[in-house]
Amino acid sequence: MLLVAPKVAYPTASALDKAALELERALGISKATRDANACAAYASDESEAIGRAPDILVIAASRDDVVKTLAIAESCGVPVTPRAGGTGRTGGAVPVAGGIVLATHALTQVKEIDRENLLAVVEPGVVTGQLHELVEKEGLFYPPDPNSLASCMIGGNLAENAGGPRAFKYGVTREYVLGVEACLMGGRVIRCGKRTVKGVTGYDVTALFVGSEGTLGVFTEATLRLVPKPRAIATVLALFDETRRAASAVSALIAAGMVPRCLEMMDHATLDAIRSQGVAIDPRARAMLLIEADGDPTAVDDSLQKIGDSLSSHEGLVDLVAAQDASQRARLWEARRMLSRATRKIAKYKLSEDVVVPRSRIVDLLERVDVIGQKENVQHLTYGHAGDGNLHVNFLWNDDEERARVDRAIEALMRATVDLGGTLSGEHGIGIAKIPYLHFEQSEALIDLQRDLKRVFDPKELLNPGKIFPARGHSAC
Amino acid sequence: MLLVAPKVAYPTASALDKAALELERALGISKATRDANACAAYASDESEAIGRAPDILVIAASRDDVVKTLAIAESCGVPVTPRAGGTGRTGGAVPVAGGIVLATHALTQVKEIDRENLLAVVEPGVVTGQLHELVEKEGLFYPPDPNSLASCMIGGNLAENAGGPRAFKYGVTREYVLGVEACLMGGRVIRCGKRTVKGVTGYDVTALFVGSEGTLGVFTEATLRLVPKPRAIATVLALFDETRRAASAVSALIAAGMVPRCLEMMDHATLDAIRSQGVAIDPRARAMLLIEADGDPTAVDDSLQKIGDSLSSHEGLVDLVAAQDASQRARLWEARRMLSRATRKIAKYKLSEDVVVPRSRIVDLLERVDVIGQKENVQHLTYGHAGDGNLHVNFLWNDDEERARVDRAIEALMRATVDLGGTLSGEHGIGIAKIPYLHFEQSEALIDLQRDLKRVFDPKELLNPGKIFPARGHSAC
Numbered sequence: 001m002l003l004v005a006p007k008v009a010y011p012t013a014s015a016l017d018k019a020a021l022e023l024e025r026a027l028g029i030s031k032a033t034r035d036a037n038a039c040a041a042y043a044s045d046e047s048e049a050i051g052r053a054p055d056i057l058v059i060a061a062s063r064d065d066v067v068k069t070l071a072i073a074e075s076c077g078v079p080v081t082p083r084a085g086g087t088g089r090t091g092g093a094v095p096v097a098g099g100i101v102l103a104t105h106a107l108t109q110v111k112e113i114d115r116e117n118l119l120a121v122v123e124p125g126v127v128t129g130q131l132h133e134l135v136e137k138e139g140l141f142y143p144p145d146p147n148s149l150a151s152c153m154i155g156g157n158l159a160e161n162a163g164g165p166r167a168f169k170y171g172v173t174r175e176y177v178l179g180v181e182a183c184l185m186g187g188r189v190i191r192c193g194k195r196t197v198k199g200v201t202g203y204d205v206t207a208l209f210v211g212s213e214g215t216l217g218v219f220t221e222a223t224l225r226l227v228p229k230p231r232a233i234a235t236v237l238a239l240f241d242e243t244r245r246a247a248s249a250v251s252a253l254i255a256a257g258m259v260p261r262c263l264e265m266m267d268h269a270t271l272d273a274i275r276s277q278g279v280a281i282d283p284r285a286r287a288m289l290l291i292e293a294d295g296d297p298t299a300v301d302d303s304l305q306k307i308g309d310s311l312s313s314h315e316g317l318v319d320l321v322a323a324q325d326a327s328q329r330a331r332l333w334e335a336r337r338m339l340s341r342a343t344r345k346i347a348k349y350k351l352s353e354d355v356v357v358p359r360s361r362i363v364d365l366l367e368r369v370d371v372i373g374q375k376e377n378v379q380h381l382t383y384g385h386a387g388d389g390n391l392h393v394n395f396l397w398n399d400d401e402e403r404a405r406v407d408r409a410i411e412a413l414m415r416a417t418v419d420l421g422g423t424l425s426g427e428h429g430i431g432i433a434k435i436p437y438l439h440f441e442q443s444e445a446l447i448d449l450q451r452d453l454k455r456v457f458d459p460k461e462l463l464n465p466g467k468i469f470p471a472r473g474h475s476a477c
Numbered sequence: 478m479l480l481v482a483p484k485v486a487y488p489t490a491s492a493l494d495k496a497a498l499e500l501e502r503a504l505g506i507s508k509a510t511r512d513a514n515a516c517a518a519y520a521s522d523e524s525e526a527i528g529r530a531p532d533i534l535v536i537a538a539s540r541d542d543v544v545k546t547l548a549i550a551e552s553c554g555v556p557v558t559p560r561a562g563g564t565g566r567t568g569g570a571v572p573v574a575g576g577i578v579l580a581t582h583a584l585t586q587v588k589e590i591d592r593e594n595l596l597a598v599v600e601p602g603v604v605t606g607q608l609h610e611l612v613e614k615e616g617l618f619y620p621p622d623p624n625s626l627a628s629c630m631i632g633g634n635l636a637e638n639a640g641g642p643r644a645f646k647y648g649v650t651r652e653y654v655l656g657v658e659a660c661l662m663g664g665r666v667i668r669c670g671k672r673t674v675k676g677v678t679g680y681d682v683t684a685l686f687v688g689s690e691g692t693l694g695v696f697t698e699a700t701l702r703l704v705p706k707p708r709a710i711a712t713v714l715a716l717f718d719e720t721r722r723a724a725s726a727v728s729a730l731i732a733a734g735m736v737p738r739c740l741e742m743m744d745h746a747t748l749d750a751i752r753s754q755g756v757a758i759d760p761r762a763r764a765m766l767l768i769e770a771d772g773d774p775t776a777v778d779d780s781l782q783k784i785g786d787s788l789s790s791h792e793g794l795v796d797l798v799a800a801q802d803a804s805q806r807a808r809l810w811e812a813r814r815m816l817s818r819a820t821r822k823i824a825k826y827k828l829s830e831d832v833v834v835p836r837s838r839i840v841d842l843l844e845r846v847d848v849i850g851q852k853e854n855v856q857h858l859t860y861g862h863a864g865d866g867n868l869h870v871n872f873l874w875n876d877d878e879e880r881a882r883v884d885r886a887i888e889a890l891m892r893a894t895v896d897l898g899g900t901l902s903g904e905h906g907i908g909i910a911k912i913p914y915l916h917f918e919q920s921e922a923l924i925d926l927q928r929d930l931k932r933v934f935d936p937k938e939l940l941n942p943g944k945i946f947p948a949r950g951h952s953a954c
Contacts, residue, residue, distance in 0.1 A: 116728065116837040139734075161677045172675060174684075175652070192923055196833040198649060198865045198903035200638045200688045201911075201918055202945060203927050207651075207684030211677045228734030251593065257616075257705030257773075296734075299776045356673040360593040388675045426675035434678075441678055446669055450680050452933045456926065468679060 008097040008466040011078040016055045019076035019100065023058060026068045032058045042083065042101040046148070048351060049091025049432040054081065054101035061106050063183065063220040069102050070218065070463075071187030079462045080185070082214040084124050084155030087148040089352065090431025092160060092213045096466035102218060104155050111221070113138055118226045119178060119195060124155025124219045128162075131224075141229040143170030143261075146427065147340070155219045161211030163427030165292075168387035169261035172427065174210045176225045182209050182217030185458045195223055208453070213429050214464040216457040230261075230294035234304045235323045237332045238311045239285035243267045245316030246287035247362045250386045253291070253310050254359060260303065262292040263387030264336060267366065270381040273342045274335045281335070284318045289386070290336055292329075339383060347379060347396035351406065353413060357422035359389040368416040369393055376409040378402070390426035414440055430468045438470060485574040485943040488555040493532045496553035496577065500535060503545045509535045519560065519578040523625070525828060526568025526909040531558065531578035538583050540660065540697040546579050547695065547940075548664030556939045557662070559691040561601050561632030564625040566829065567908025569637055569690045573943035579695060581632050588698070590615055595703045596655060596672060601632025601696045605639075608701075618706040620647030620738075623904065624817070632696045638688030640904030642769075645864035646738035649904065651687045653702045659686050659694030662935045672700055685930070690906050691941040693934040707738075707771035711781045712800045714809045715788045716762035720744045722793030723764035724839045727863045730768070730787050731836060737780065739769040740864025741813060744843065747858040750819045751812045758812070761795045766863070767813055769806075816860060824856060824873035828883065830890060834899035836866045845893040846870055853886040855879070867903035891917050907945045915947060 011019075023032035033039070034056055043053035056078075060066045073080045079099035086093050086105075095101055107123035110131070114120070115138055122131060128142075129149040135142050145164035146152055152162065158180065163172040179193020193199070193206035209216055240246035246265055253263070266274075268286040275281055281288070289311075293303035304322060311320055323329045343350050357365045366382060373380040373395075384391040393413055395406050414424055414437040424434050424441050438447065451469055455461065488496075500509035510516070511533055520530035533555070537543045550557045556576035563570050563582075572578055584600035587608070591597070592615055599608060605619075606626040612619050622641035623629055629639070635657065640649040656670020670676070670683035686693055717723040723742055730740070743751075745763040752758055758765070766788075770780035781799060788797055800806045820827050834842045843859060850857040850872075861868040870890055872883050891901055891914040901911050901918050915924065928946055932938065 114835075114837075116732065117835040118731075119835075161681075163675055163677075167675060171652075172677075174681065175648075188922055190923055190926060191920065194833075194900045195835050195898045196866050196900055196903070198640055198644060198833050198862075198867045199900035200649075200904060200906050201901045202907065202915065202923070203689055203693075203930060204638075204651070204684045204687065205923065205927065205930075207681045208930075211681055216680075228731075228736075231734070254595075254705075255593065257708070259705075296776070296779060298779045299773070302773060302775045356671075356675045358591075358594040358596075358672050360591075385675075389673050390675045421672045423671045423673055423676035424678045426673070427677060429677050430679065438679070443668065445665055446667055446679070446682065449667060449933065450682065453680060453682075453685075453930065456929045456933060 007471050010097050011099050015076045015078050019072055019078040020056050022072045022076065023056060023069060026072060027058065027065055031061060031065060032056060042103065043095065045086045045088045045091060045093040047089050047091045047094065047431065047433055049094045051091070051094035051096045052098045054095045055098045056100045057103065058100055059103045059106055066102065066104065066183045066218050066220050067187045067189060069100065070183050070185050073100055074186040074460060074462060077460065077462070079465050081464050082218040085127070085151055085153035087152040088156060088160055088431060089428040090433040092429055092431040092467060093156065094432060096432065104218065105153060107220065110134060115140065117195065120224045120226055122154055122222055122224060124153060124222065126154045128152050128154060128157055135226055136229050139229050140226040142176065142224060142226055144173045144176060154222055158210050158219055158222055159212065159214045160429040163390065165262040165264055165385055168263050168385060169259050174207060177206055177210050177222060178225050179206055179223040180209050180219055181221035182219050184217045185460065185463045190217065193223060197225065211429065213431060213467050215454055215467050232297040232300040233292060233294045233329065234300050235329045235332045236291045236304065236307050237321045238289040238291070239282050239318040240287040240289070241284055241316045241318055243287040243366055244363050245314065246289050247366065247386065249289060249311055249314040251359060252314060253307060254387065256310055258303065258306060260291045260293040260307065262290065263385065264290040265386035266383040267381060270339065270383045273346050273381055274338065276346060277338060277342045279335055279338070282319050288335065290332065343381065343394055343396060348398045350394050350396045351410065353393045353410065354390060354426045354428045355393060355413065355417040355422055355424060356388065356390045356426040357417060357420045361420040361422065362386060362389055362391065364420055365391065365416065369413065372409050372412045372416070376405040378405050378409045388426065389422070411437065432467060435468065435470050484948050487574050488576050492553045492555050496549055496555040497533050499549045499553065500533060500546060503549060504535065504542055508538060508542060509533060519580065520572065522563045522565045522568060522570040524566045524568045524571065524908065524910055526571045528568065528571035528573045529575045531572045532575045533577045534580065535577055536580045536583055543579065543581065543660045543695050543697050544664045544666060546577065547660050547662050550577055551663040551937060551939060554937065554939070556942050558941050559695040562604070562628055562630035564629040565633060565637055565908060566905040567910040569906055569908040569944060570633065571909060573909065581695065582630060584697065587611060590617070592617065594672065597701045597703055599631055599699055599701060601630060601699070603631045605629050605631060605634055612703055613706055616706050617703040619653065619701060619703055621650045621653060631699055635687050635696055635699055636689065636691045637906040640867065642739035642741055642862055645740050645862060646736050651684060654683055654687050654699060655702050656683055656700040657686050657696055658698035659696050661694045662937065662940045667694065670700060674702065688906065690908060690944050692931055692944050709774040709777040710769060710771045710806065711777050712806045712809045713768045713781065713784055714798045715766040715768070716759050716795040717764040717766070718761055718793045718795055720764040720843055721840050722791065723766050724843065724863065726766060726788055726791040728836060729791060730784060731864065733787055735780065735783060737768045737770040737784065739767065740862065741767040742863035743860040744858060747816065747860045750823050750858055751815065753823055754815060754819045756812055756815070759796050765812065767809060820858065820871055820873065825875045827871050827873045828887065830870045830887065831867060831903045831905045832870060832890060832894040832899055832901060833865065833867045833903040834894060834897045838897040838899065839863060839866055839868065841897055842868065842893065846890065849886050849889045849893070853882040855882050855886045865903065866899070888914065909944060912945065912947050
């Protein structure tokens with residue numbers, strides 16, 4: 001994890017002056033400012049990444065503002081960091097070269113909700129949770145549900161290809177993006193994708209934009225696929241005496257062909273963190289599963305029965321509770337929801353990774369994390385989307401001097417993940433934070449190919465510089 | 478539709494001689510040949526596209542053969558057309574510049590079927606239907622089911638992002654490709670993607686390869702996502718007195734949140750074509766729906782009941798038959814399965830398009846097709862995946878002199894499709910056949926961007942030239 005900015009070219013003072021002047025003229029001072037306080041508020045996101053405060057802040061009020069900003073920035077040679085909700089966990093919205101932060105959070109229009117064709121057309125500043133509410137009123141459903149859904153925005157969700165617990169059944173953001181409008185450096189506007197579920201006309205440029213972490217273009221519109229809102233939901237909470245047995249119960253459910261919408265797991269250290277906040281959890285429990293099924297009422301009843309039967313017959317089960325109404329369900333989710341808060345209280349600092357391993361290797365990963373934690377003497381807890389093999393390994397510490405050990409632990413975690421056939425990131429992206437580990441997973445040939453793709457969109461490398469890829473000639477920073 | 482090859486640069490005789498010599502040396506004459514008869518067999522696919530027979534045929538027996546071929550071809554400046562099953566419908570595997578056809582049908586290894594992690598690792602020459610059988614024996618399921626599944630191959634399915642009837646519930650090939658190994662011109666090998674369901678490390682290069690119609694790289698391996706095999710299947714056949722009413726019954730099912738795996742529709746002309754082959758269909762019927770649900774037995778029973786109720790209450794229903802065992806189901810699918818044969822018997826030539834419109838516009842499209850057919854006096858019939866809005870509009874003719882009218886009808890169909898918010902191709906790709914219409918749907922900026930992406934993979938534009946994009950400077954050929 002880098003706490004300092006990677007090497008990038010800073011804009012010159014004269015380039016900044018020129019860009020600022022042109023932006024003020026083109027957009028007006030209400031939308032483009034050099035005010036230091038205003039700019040400072042856009043220097044960080046919800047990761048630990050430390051960047052360099054932007055010199056100019058643009059808050060776009062229209063696509064046209066985005067186009068003008070990208071045209072002026074390119075002509076002046078000033079880097080641009082796009083930003084929507086700023087809730088990213090790997091520094092994707094953190095400017096590392098100063099320059100311009102181009103904020104799209106004021107583009108909040110829901111242009112269309114098409115019930116018949118199951119789609120919505122929205123701007124990048126729409127808050128994900130608000131989109132959920134809006135479409136659910138129409139009997140529709142937008143599945144991606146990142147933990148930050150109360151404040152994260154569609155633009156950032158697309159940029160990072162966000163996931164969430166429901167991804168086990170429904171897949172991640174990518175599966176719900178039919179098309180986008182994206183503005184490129186220089187001001188080109190690209191509309192790609194479709195309004196239909198199927199479509200194979202040309203390359204899948206839409207898929208290339210999704211997950212590109214704001215390095216290829218700035219989203220100004222997204223056409224999102226919706227599904228019918230599930231009519232029933234049921235939640236099951238299962239406590240186990242050992243994490244290994246909880247993980248094996250997950251494998252058994254999946255092997256039996258069950259597809260609940262969420263399959264969350266919390267390990268013993270996570271349960272202890274929750275207990276420390278005054279939540280009563282059976283003292284015999286050393287692991288928790290939270291399983292949620294949705295669909296038609298009959299199908300959900302049937303799933304609930306089968307999940308219950310499968311768990312009950314599994315070794316190590318301590319307790320099993322099911323909930324079908326909303327308030328019972330909320331109680332079962334309480335422990336999961338308070339997790340972020342609970343971990344923040346037991347240590348001053350935390351880094352939450354989001355590695356993914358093939359499902360069958362979850363137990364192996366947990367064992368390796370224990371070994372790593374012991375070796376580096378770093379406190380840790382693990383929870384996450386066990387159904388997907390996507391685990392949030394949290395390393396916790398209190399003193400700055402512990403930091404070097406934490407860094408070694410993270411590096412060892414990344415190596416273990418790749419060694420087990422996994423991937424560095426399931427939903428947070430690479431951003432700044434994971435650049436040093438990219439070459440663990442990807443060959444130099446693949447990294448070079450991606451750099452070349454980046455230059456097609458942004459030949460001067462001014463859009464969100466210092467993200468995803470290590471500096472040329474350095475396989476790791 | 479082009480019946481002649483688009484303008485591309487043919488290789489020189491000396492370049493061909495050099496390439497042939499080097500290929501024979503590197504691979505041996507059993508794998509690389511200039512035999513005219515052998516080459517002629519690789520001049521066409523299952524489209525009407527007419528290309529130029531390759532000068533050299535390479536039948537690769539390993540990844541290494543593919544790498545060597547692409548390295549030699551680039552160094553000699555000879556174009557390469559990759560090919561797997563050769564069942565494409567838009568000419569993707571048809572060489573238009575002669576040169577080398579690089580066949581991967583002999584790479585038939587199924588390297589791995591991982592039950593626990595629900596994935597398979599296969600070579601490009603594996604026949605899709607054989608993969609179905611193999612994984613179903615293990616209780617798993619590979620959903621994409623293009624009509625040609627008995628002979629089409631995974632390599633071509635990935636290249637064209639193939640669909641099939643089951644795409645309504647399960648999505649198309651793209652949704653099942655976790656990662657690929659692809660060889661680029663010059664011989665670079667790129668492995669991208671993952672073995673996990675989630676993963677957001679870097680750009681989605683895998684998605685860029687899928688559907689790129691063999692213009693970016695040649696697949697030598699694919700890691701495919703599998704799902705648990707559904708335990709039960711039920712099929713419903715519904716006859717309607719009017720296509721418009723059948724289409725509205727489809728909309729009603731979808732609006733009610735039902736997600737059968739297939740939702741196929743056949744119009745009156747299609748039913749007549751089937752009747753002409755001696756299949757008895759209620760004479761009152763002017764449209765047919767074929768609906769198939771799968772899942773757990775209880776869920777399927779429930780779906781069957783609901784689908785039946787919804788259809789029964791719909792105006793215009795003539796007859797309704799349900800089938801749950803395999804032989805009953807096969808009888809209901811008989812009409813759909815014999816369609817290709819039936820249409821070939823009623824006319825000498827046919828062109829089957831695969832346009833997609835938003836579901837709510839299906840009736841509008843059918844009406845426009847009638848108007849177009851009448852205006853150009855061209856016989857036509859329409860069937861296809863109504864659930865996805867993906868319709869196979871077939872134009873039929875007997876005399877070469879009718880061809881100009883057919884071409885005008887196809888152009889009008891493409892314009893109508895885009896006008897209704899649709900896309901030119903749902904599963905066949907652009908290939909050669911649809912190049913003239915690409916600019917109806919995509920902006921010059923988007924087409925140029927894709928050309929630039931192509932050059933990242935293939936700077937000399939030697940891999941599958943003359944496909945997807947019109948020649949530079951011509952928005953239409």
